[in-house]
Amino acid sequence: MFKINDNYLKLPGSYLFSMIGKKVNAYEAAHPDKRIIRLGIGDVTQPLVPAVISALHGAVDEMGDTATFRGYAPDLGYDFLRNTIADNDYKARGCDIGADEIFISDGAKCDSGNIQEIFSLDNRIAVCDPVYPVYVDTNVMAGRTGTYDPQREIWSNVIYMPCTEENNFTPDLPGETPDIIYLCFPNNPTGSAITKSRLQEWVDYANKVGAVIIYDAAYEAYISREDVPHSIYECQGARTCAIELRSFSKKAGFTGVRLGFTVIPRELKAGEVSLHSLWARRHGTKYNGAPYIVQRAGEAVYSPEGKAQLEQQIAYYMRNAAYIYQGLKEAGYTVSGGVDAPYIWLKAPNGMSSWEFFDYLLEKANVVGTPGSGFGPSGETYFRLTAFGSYENTVEAVDRIKAL
Numbered sequence: 001m002f003k004i005n006d007n008y009l010k011l012p013g014s015y016l017f018s019m020i021g022k023k024v025n026a027y028e029a030a031h032p033d034k035r036i037i038r039l040g041i042g043d044v045t046q047p048l049v050p051a052v053i054s055a056l057h058g059a060v061d062e063m064g065d066t067a068t069f070r071g072y073a074p075d076l077g078y079d080f081l082r083n084t085i086a087d088n089d090y091k092a093r094g095c096d097i098g099a100d101e102i103f104i105s106d107g108a109k110c111d112s113g114n115i116q117e118i119f120s121l122d123n124r125i126a127v128c129d130p131v132y133p134v135y136v137d138t139n140v141m142a143g144r145t146g147t148y149d150p151q152r153e154i155w156s157n158v159i160y161m162p163c164t165e166e167n168n169f170t171p172d173l174p175g176e177t178p179d180i181i182y183l184c185f186p187n188n189p190t191g192s193a194i195t196k197s198r199l200q201e202w203v204d205y206a207n208k209v210g211a212v213i214i215y216d217a218a219y220e221a222y223i224s225r226e227d228v229p230h231s232i233y234e235c236q237g238a239r240t241c242a243i244e245l246r247s248f249s250k251k252a253g254f255t256g257v258r259l260g261f262t263v264i265p266r267e268l269k270a271g272e273v274s275l276h277s278l279w280a281r282r283h284g285t286k287y288n289g290a291p292y293i294v295q296r297a298g299e300a301v302y303s304p305e306g307k308a309q310l311e312q313q314i315a316y317y318m319r320n321a322a323y324i325y326q327g328l329k330e331a332g333y334t335v336s337g338g339v340d341a342p343y344i345w346l347k348a349p350n351g352m353s354s355w356e357f358f359d360y361l362l363e364k365a366n367v368v369g370t371p372g373s374g375f376g377p378s379g380e381t382y383f384r385l386t387a388f389g390s391y392e393n394t395v396e397a398v399d400r401i402k403a404l
């Protein structure tokens with residue numbers, strides 16, 4: 001008789017987005033005349049830029065010709081893309097990362113979920129609270145997190161690092177020593193960023209205690225401040241303690257196209273064993289490579305036209321972010337984020353819980369956001385709005401909130 005992986009049964013239901021969906025559907029059914037504006041889910045709305053479309057068309061034509069047709073992609077990625085990334089994302093920023101340390105994938109969600117496979121089950125993980133849920137849930141599936149306390153919404157074997165107003169939504173070094181530290185900056189959901197000197201403290205700490213940092217930089221393209229690093233490899237010593245995850249989803253609107261990569265420096269070792277070779281083995285065994293046409297599209301992101309067009313696209317979203325930030329501030333809300341990230345994190349007013357505020361905004365302003373409690377206990381009383389809507393909808397949503 002077969003048996004299942006019991007760890008899956010420990011996962012609490014994916015309450016957050018299904019609950020939001022249910023509440024919004026019920027409201028819509030009861031009020032068909034109301035126009036609801038959705039600033040909740042973190043998906044992009046602007047189309048792929050012309051440089052990317054043209055690269056896709058070109059690559060599709062190649063696939064239709066015997067002379068240029070490509071079958072399986074190299075499982076670690078085509079050299080043309082790995083070299084382009086190494087030059088533009090790393091060498092240009094003074095980071096010592098070689099093309100052969102870059103593993104192309106279909107996105108950061110898979111990579112952030114899969115990377116834990118190369119570590120022992122008795123490693124202890126540390127995560128920010130609130131946090132992008134994939135890091136914890138995939139460790140639950142693997143059986144690394146202990147037991148769940150539904151009251152406190154925490155796992156017994158996970159070190160939680162609260163990110164609050166007091167620490168500017170960047171975690172303090174943990175009291176207990178973790179083996180694997182997940183950091184995400186610029187951050188989803190809080191929209192906070194980390195300065196290079198703060199991140200250097202984390203790198204020094206990880207090297208001192210022998211921990212590995214899994215650094216999710218999916219929102220790197222939104223950084224505007226000079227002292228905020230685009231890569232953890234801008235910090236001294238990161239080559240011996242850090243893995244970096246990147247995504248084309250928010251950088252170039254590839255949420256439906258699918259492309260990302262993971263960087264593992266060759267010096268990153270557990271004893272004599274290189275994590276680079278473990279991940280290469282894992283990738284080679286379980287992954288057959290991102291599609292050729294998508295990797296050509298990814299290359300176009302770094303062309304002069306691609307860069308210029310994407311700069312405008314990101315400026316478009318960040319104009320929304322500034323409008324939300326400013327408008328809510330004027331309305332008296334306590335607001336953060338929105339400067340180096342497309343997320344605005346606000347405190348629910350008048351002592352409301354994050355779900356109470358969700359209901360209030362839905363009913364009174366017909367605006368949908370995301371309750372902070374869905375990202376962890378420290379998110380209770382907070383609320384996330386995204387800058388990924390259209391400018392017109394964003395302005396209308398903020399104006400409605402201001403008029404309450």
Ligand SMILES: Cc1ncc(COP(=O)(O)O)c(C=O)c1O
Pocket residue numbers: 042106107108109110112132184188216218246247248249255259260
């Ligand atoms: C922090 C973070 N990492 C990774 C991802 C997923 O990226 P991808 O679309 O490349 O899978 C997201 C998407 O919302 C995210 O917020």
